[in-house]
Amino acid sequence: MFFWIFQVSLHGFLRDITRxxxxxxxxxxxxxxxGGNNPLRHLGAMGLYFLWIVVGTGLYLxxxxxxxxxxxxxxxxxxxxxxxxxxxxLRSLHRYASDAFILVMMLHMLREWAYGRYYGFRFYSWITGxxxxxxxYASGIGGYWIVWDQLAxxxxxSTTELLDWLPIFSEPAARNFLAPDSINDxxxxxxxxxxxxxxxxxxxxxxxxxxxxxxxxxLPSRRLMLGTxxxxxxxALIKPALSDAAANLALAPVELRLDWFIxxxxxxTDITSPALVWSMLLAATALLFLxxxxxxxxxxxxxxxxxxxxxxxxxxxxxxxxxxxxxxPHPNRPGYKIAVVDPDLCASCGICAGSCxxxxxxxxxxxxxxGIDMPQQGVNALRQQLETxxxxxxxxxxxxxxxxxxxxxxxxxxxxxxxxxxLICTGILPPSFVEYALRGGADGVMLTGCxxxxxxxxxxxxxxxxRLSGQREPRLRGNVPLTRLQLVFASAxxxxxxxxxxxxxxxxxxxxxxxxDPLQPYFRRPSHHA
Amino acid sequence: xxKPAAATxxxxxxxxxxxxxxxxxxxxxTYKQIPDDVAxxxxxxxxxxxxxxxxxxxxxxxxxxxxxxxxxxCPRGRxxxxxxxxxxxxxxxxxxMHPTGLYKDGISTVYKRFEVxxxxxxxxxxxxxxxxxxxxxxxxxxxxxxxxAQVMVIDFNxxxxxxxxx
Ligand code: HEM
Ligand code: SF4
Ligand code: SF4
Numbered sequence: 001m002f003f004w005i006f007q008v009s010l011h012g013f014l015r016d017i018t019r020x021x022x023x024x025x026x027x028x029x030x031x032x033x034x035g036g037n038n039p040l041r042h043l044g045a046m047g048l049y050f051l052w053i054v055v056g057t058g059l060y061l062x063x064x065x066x067x068x069x070x071x072x073x074x075x076x077x078x079x080x081x082x083x084x085x086x087x088x089x090l091r092s093l094h095r096y097a098s099d100a101f102i103l104v105m106m107l108h109m110l111r112e113w114a115y116g117r118y119y120g121f122r123f124y125s126w127i128t129g130x131x132x133x134x135x136x137y138a139s140g141i142g143g144y145w146i147v148w149d150q151l152a153x154x155x156x157x158s159t160t161e162l163l164d165w166l167p168i169f170s171e172p173a174a175r176n177f178l179a180p181d182s183i184n185d186x187x188x189x190x191x192x193x194x195x196x197x198x199x200x201x202x203x204x205x206x207x208x209x210x211x212x213x214x215x216x217x218x219l220p221s222r223r224l225m226l227g228t229x230x231x232x233x234x235x236a237l238i239k240p241a242l243s244d245a246a247a248n249l250a251l252a253p254v255e256l257r258l259d260w261f262i263x264x265x266x267x268x269t270d271i272t273s274p275a276l277v278w279s280m281l282l283a284a285t286a287l288l289f290l291x292x293x294x295x296x297x298x299x300x301x302x303x304x305x306x307x308x309x310x311x312x313x314x315x316x317x318x319x320x321x322x323x324x325x326x327x328x329p330h331p332n333r334p335g336y337k338i339a340v341v342d343p344d345l346c347a348s349c350g351i352c353a354g355s356c357x358x359x360x361x362x363x364x365x366x367x368x369x370x371g372i373d374m375p376q377q378g379v380n381a382l383r384q385q386l387e388t389x390x391x392x393x394x395x396x397x398x399x400x401x402x403x404x405x406x407x408x409x410x411x412x413x414x415x416x417x418x419x420x421x422x423l424i425c426t427g428i429l430p431p432s433f434v435e436y437a438l439r440g441g442a443d444g445v446m447l448t449g450c451x452x453x454x455x456x457x458x459x460x461x462x463x464x465x466x467r468l469s470g471q472r473e474p475r476l477r478g479n480v481p482l483t484r485l486q487l488v489f490a491s492a493x494x495x496x497x498x499x500x501x502x503x504x505x506x507x508x509x510x511x512x513x514x515x516x517d518p519l520q521p522y523f524r525r526p527s528h529h530a
Numbered sequence: 531x532x533k534p535a536a537a538t539x540x541x542x543x544x545x546x547x548x549x550x551x552x553x554x555x556x557x558x559x560t561y562k563q564i565p566d567d568v569a570x571x572x573x574x575x576x577x578x579x580x581x582x583x584x585x586x587x588x589x590x591x592x593x594x595x596x597x598x599x600x601x602x603x604c605p606r607g608r609x610x611x612x613x614x615x616x617x618x619x620x621x622x623x624x625x626x627m628h629p630t631g632l633y634k635d636g637i638s639t640v641y642k643r644f645e646v647x648x649x650x651x652x653x654x655x656x657x658x659x660x661x662x663x664x665x666x667x668x669x670x671x672x673x674x675x676x677x678x679a680q681v682m683v684i685d686f687n688x689x690x691x692x693x694x695x696x
Contacts (some may be wrong), residue, residue, distance in 0.1 A: 032540030170630045172641035178683045231545040235553050252679045257557035
């Protein structure tokens, strides 16, 4: 029992340290790239980008490959030697994009783990990610064999020796590489078949991996893609991928220019043992599969639909980051649809509540009931909280700060002239609340959320920005003076930036002309006037 | 945010660091699996053991129906195979290989890699593929001279006279 608790807290401790580290590096990258172009914030998309480069260049290599014992080595060598400006570059891209793919895959996994994104509604994404690692390594290692140089020979022998430790083959597979006459052309046909087949499986697996989220980050931004491609091309020119000497099974290769991203397993086997390597691989895989079952915070309540207030507009479906919503026939309005939430997929982010047209606080109902809402932070409670806090603001320039609980800490900003309202995610706030706050007596509204690309619920920052700038429904109404609205994207490490931004905003509000405000005051309850 | 020029410089540096990292570990540091002055001897044998037949005594034969009175009783299973390797007079490896298959009727295999200093060595390999009989029915002894990094194979093929080196 104690051991278990120790384990769990050790895991939590390691995870938190890693998260802090990753977050700091990520934010340092923001300084240069900005959130949208920051590769560390789009590792999955970077992975897919590298994969497409690998697939594209691989198809070319396949067409020029002469699949026979002597043919493979010579035909690949010909590309690097005589067609270095084309085939050679494609070959280098194939190799370096594969290495980069493995690098970003590992970072992606590390990052998802560090941010605690492996349980609950992310269980599926996590679990489907694990087998991909095996497929990636199977393709990568097999790829090195095709060249049939000394490195290929070394890897083929080491891999089969490792496989032979498992009781799969009746005859040792390493026996196929005893002497020059042990292998034949068929071996290479099989190899190419595997080296194309396994990546196809990988693509299928990736399709499943992202199947349950919507608006998948399929590719990085154009800028990032161009920068990355330029970098790979430059690397291909400066250090082209070349073959070693041709394989010769009668001689053991002495010095190997090893690809440590893909072939690290061989030296690892040499310094340990096949038994230990298999134990480590299987234990690591089991651990990854078990991770989601370790104790973790309880799931939050999921979104709930109210039939009477849902008109079937599908905005929530369009905005839900986790494809948790489907539209079905409305139970009591013939011809209309209704949103239906799949509790297994729902991330409890509230972004749907922010998208629903029924969420506007200007409705006169005593109890605001919207189409889709979060039990733990309903729009009615939000409106009440806003009204109460507005009534308490009685000094100077009154500012309401709405902020995501996962970003910078807004509680510290509370003051007699500043109301703070913490949200599950910035995306839960219907834009009409901004207008409501201003017409209810606030001089300014500040909205904060995680940094661009850093939303824990993937799309909260994006939808908020688009809604407030009028690019997306529900829009902030055009009559709201944008001078009275301030958006600040600040992570949990950015408390100081946030405090400064608030100060700047206040100064701006205080120095700008009062006539800039065309909004009529609005009070839902006449009693507020008194 | 930085000024665009400063941001671009930063990006170039980070891209370069990425390229350097990927480019370096794609081929370096180099790896030596075996020291320079070493040769490899690979013992790899894949052989169907003999049947462990037993001669039936006359009493036993009489009890059998006349059409089944074979003088030898040969079970389906195959014999284990005993194998010994000596290098320079020292025992280097000894094993008993077991037949594969549910009914022990498959081949027996062994695969083993030895590292030896390049140079001349006295090799002696002995094998018995029918443990009902004592001793070794296959023996191969030879002096071999191995160059650095050379791979020599000890194999078995009944058509090539049993054990052989290549
Ligand atoms: C084989 C390479 C992989 C690629 C190309 C890849 C790609 C992606 C992509 C594109 C996304 C969607 C990101 C978004 O749109 O927000 C994603 C999400 C995710 N991936 Fe991977 N992935 C890979 C491997 C893995 C592995 C090995 C794991 C962990 C075992 C993993 C865990 C996750 C998780 C948990 C999410 C969900 C993130 C969220 O819900 O916010 N992935 N992946
Ligand atoms: S709470 Fe978030 S995940 Fe759940 S249905 Fe609403 S938008 Fe989708
Ligand atoms: S946004 Fe609101 S009204 Fe529209 S479908 Fe969703 S729950 Fe119904």
